[in-house]
Amino acid sequence: MYEREHGLNWLCFEAPNGHLSQRTRLSLSSSSTSATTTPIYAQPGGDSIINLARGDPIMFERYWRQMGDKATVVIPGWQYISYFSDVTNICWFLEPEFAKEVVRVHRVVGNAVTEGRHIVVGTGSSQLYLAALFALSPHNASEPISVVSQAPYYSSYPSMTDCLKSGLYKWVGDAQSFNKEGPYIELVTSPNNPDGDVRRSVVNKSEGILVHDLAYYWPQYTPISSPADHEIMLFTVSKSTGHAGMRIGWALVKDQEVARRMTKFIELNTIGVSKDSQLRAAKVLKAVSDSSEDAAGNSEEDESFFEFSYQLMAERWKLLRKAVEHRGSFSLPEFPPAFCTFLNRVSEPQPAFAWMKCEVDIEDCESFLQGHKILTRGGKDFGVSPKYVRISMLDRDDNFNLFVKRLSTIHL
Amino acid sequence: MYEREHGLNWLCFEAPNGHLSQRTRLSLSSSSTSATTTPIYAQPGGDSIINLARGDPIMFERYWRQMGDKATVVIPGWQYISYFSDVTNICWFLEPEFAKEVVRVHRVVGNAVTEGRHIVVGTGSSQLYLAALFALSPHNASEPISVVSQAPYYSSYPSMTDCLKSGLYKWVGDAQSFNKEGPYIELVTSPNNPDGDVRRSVVNKSEGILVHDLAYYWPQYTPISSPADHEIMLFTVSKSTGHAGMRIGWALVKDQEVARRMTKFIELNTIGVSKDSQLRAAKVLKAVSDSSEDAAGNSEEDESFFEFSYQLMAERWKLLRKAVEHRGSFSLPEFPPAFCTFLNRVSEPQPAFAWMKCEVDIEDCESFLQGHKILTRGGKDFGVSPKYVRISMLDRDDNFNLFVKRLSTIHL
Structure with missing residues (x-):
């Protein structure tokens, strides 16, 4: 219990992609799913571990780069x-x-x-x-x-x-x-x-x-x-x-x-x-x-941060939903669009995390995905069934795209 | 007890000089020394409250100013x-x-x-x-x-x-x-x-x-x-x-x-x-x-931080000791000089705080000094007798000089 609640990788701050993390090793040794049957040591190139267990919001980096000195302190x-x-x-x-x-x-x-x-x-x-x-x-x-x-x-x-x-x-x-x-x-x-x-x-x-x-x-x-x-x-x-x-x-x-x-x-x-x-x-x-x-004044010189990030989230959710619907093994929550007083139009809820459920006969979705070198955080950590996992939607483009690609190739 | 340990001014982060602080007000109401007989509301000019209860180390600001861009991030x-x-x-x-x-x-x-x-x-x-x-x-x-x-x-x-x-x-x-x-x-x-x-x-x-x-x-x-x-x-x-x-x-x-x-x-x-x-x-x-x-290489272009700050501390301790010895009502700890391997010479201990003891018949030195609009932290907070007070030696020049001046005028 202590290790579970206070262990060193509780927040999933593990080693980066390409390294075998301690959490992965720990989970492997106690895993009862297919994770144990698939070697998950890091491989070069596209076969590396994709870590979406943590919510590191680095996808906004691109916006801040294009802003140049405007946010330099x-x-x-x-x-x-x-x-x-x-x-x-x-x-x-x-x-x-x-x-x-x-x-x-x-x-x-x-x-x-x-x-x-x-x-x-x-x-x-x-x-x-x-x-x-x-x-x-x-x-x-x-x-x-x-x-x-x-x-x-x-x-x-x-x-x-x-x-x-x-x-x-x-x-x-x-x-x-x-x-x-x-x-x-x-x-x-x-x-x-x-x-x-x-x-x-x-x-x-x-x-x-x-x-x-x-x-x-x-x-x-x-x-x-x-x-x-x-x-x-x-x-x-x-x-x-x-x-x-x-x-x-x-x-x-x-x-x-x-x-x-x-x-x-x-x-x-x-x-x-x-x-x-x-x-x-x-x-x-x-x-x-x-x-x-500036955006409200219709100037095009400065891109609105929220327009930029809204579009980025929209693209990602579209890609993820496509990959998930394609196979039917997983499901994602559905959210009704609603009027956004800031954007002044109807907008879609597109959460920072995807809360994905395994719809087939797999009890521990986190371990299952680990077997496919995708690190997520399992439902148990959030007080619910291990059939759920939380996936960060805020990682770098290449990591996110690799994840969607790999997810769509998983055969169940 | 709760107020004492968890009260809002435990760390003496009160209002600045020139304002009557909450701590001062609280202490006044329970004070049993001359503090109650001396009005301590802030007066303009040199008669304002001198707060040396906290250890805000702003005296080094001068050094960093003269360093210009060298430490700009x-x-x-x-x-x-x-x-x-x-x-x-x-x-x-x-x-x-x-x-x-x-x-x-x-x-x-x-x-x-x-x-x-x-x-x-x-x-x-x-x-x-x-x-x-x-x-x-x-x-x-x-x-x-x-x-x-x-x-x-x-x-x-x-x-x-x-x-x-x-x-x-x-x-x-x-x-x-x-x-x-x-x-x-x-x-x-x-x-x-x-x-x-x-x-x-x-x-x-x-x-x-x-x-x-x-x-x-x-x-x-x-x-x-x-x-x-x-x-x-x-x-x-x-x-x-x-x-x-x-x-x-x-x-x-x-x-x-x-x-x-x-x-x-x-x-x-x-x-x-x-x-x-x-x-x-x-x-x-x-x-x-x-x-x-640079200093070790005898260049005079860049003043050594530690030489600068050592000299500043030395000046202050000299001033304070003079003011204290002059009256005999207070005492300060004495420290033996010793060889400093960094300065490569014998140097004096000159602590960041003066730990001053009231040598005359005053039980609560903090309250006594408060009566003279000098805020310090009393011995009780440090687990010892209220005859002691801790005084920050790291405040701005004008504040420190005002303190020494006022201390030397206190009649007991």
Whole structure:
């Protein structure tokens, strides 16, 4: 159990393509499917391992290359030396320039209310998730508060929540089977990771506190229906602009005391958040907003980031659906198109992950695909059946294309 | 108790000079010394509040200004997008360029052995401290492992250790009174924060695991006697180069499994560490090493960072000692000079904090100084008598000079 939850490859951060990863080796030794019958050591060229288990959003790199210097950041050695950014702000390590661009991008996209909200910046939205748990847990309770989320839920929630065996909060699992009395924290990820569903809270008890993880509520992934307006909303540049290496996320928080306690957690955890990455994130968000506004003015000089990324996602989903429908052995979720207030037209939901189900007589889809040198993350990690796997749609073009090609040749 | 340990101003990150801080207000209301008799609301000009409670190392800004573009970092929008830096490294989010400069600066300064060590990068050394606790705690034990450090100890250790009420580890306090059987973790901070002492472990039981916090083991603060050679050593740019806003620290770790588990913690906590700040830290460390080597070659074009900062610390300590000796109401620790292998001469220990004791009949020195609008951190926060206060020596020139001036006018 410990190895499963806290093992070194829980987040599937393995060796890159072309190398045999530790996770692969571990899985192989305990696999009961065809994985054991197919040698999966890396081969040169097109026969290498395709790792789509992780959600590294490098497919946006192409866009940022073509933007040239527009999102380049320059920081002299003597600037941004202090721990402090703005001591008049509850979140004293929040760079004002970053805060300004957060407000602007939400206004431009129309995906979240920022009026009357406190912004708390975090080292990625992971840290903000932990900060929210710290802020929302009663600190004098006799037992830890329950933390729940509807299955399938983000596979890192259980290990992030329980890794320190906190006496403040405890992962309880699927929100749909939760029926304990008293306070609880419910995580609502919408669109959901792994399956792309638009979500609402499901527990509906009086003492629930909601945290909305809106990492994927951007026009390239889902139609924007209206500005989200919840108590605590989490966002991250990793999925919105594709800059995972920055480790910058932000929370929009209605309650001042919650914002204060989240800030306190980040102070105790890392004494603030990299100023350099906040400055770079400001620059990148500015470029995104600029490109969106330029596009609205019908200028063709600057391609809109969201148009670019929407088209890229659309192409990929089309290719994947074709490969999957062709054989009938797998299925993908279907989503109804809807009007997107940002794109000002009907758009398709095209999640950052494909949640694929094995429709034939194979119990462990992750192991089965491993046998074909395709690394994915299995349903069990998300609290559901191993017939499901989650596949990243955000990898590099060549890797994604190779995956679709290989998937369409699998014989069952 | 909760407010004391988890209150919003534990780390003394209050409002800046010229404003009445929340901490000041809180302390005032419970103060039993002359603080209550002296109005401490901010006055214009030289009568404002001087906040030396925090260790914001902004005095090095001047050096970095005069270095011009030498430590400027430029990052295009399309670079360093991925979560990953080097997947062949245990610490897969460690930027190779940063790792290279860490090894180089330790070789140039001669303050730590890097051969045969794993480097783990962290969001400041705070995160690495927590990562070390996670890595060293037995995860199947019936009770949390004891964490101890000799008093006076770094005031944030207790709250950082206990804020999540972890079942893995627990702050127990002063190492000198620790006599429990079984495994424990001892933190050795050397030179010590707050008092500047050169430290060794004091418990000396068989099941002890040591973590060495060497944030201040640099030539401007203490004579370098030999390369430190311990199991786990923590460093940070905040105190070495003065770039606190980067939030970059590093651990040198002998044991591979410990490095792996520390990496795992950072993965669960923040999924890695800002690449932008790692790149900037690499640039800054390179400038430090270059300036040290140029200085060794007797070139006068580039001032050596450590010579510059040593001289600055020397001036400040001279001023402070003069002000303190002048009145006799306070005392400062005395340190024997010693040969510094880096400076190649006998040098003075000149800690980043002054650990000042009130020698007259005042019980609470922090409150007393607050009454004179000087904010410090009191001995209680460090596990010792309130007759002591810790004073930052790293603030801006004008703030420091104002402090010395005011201190020398205090009548007792």
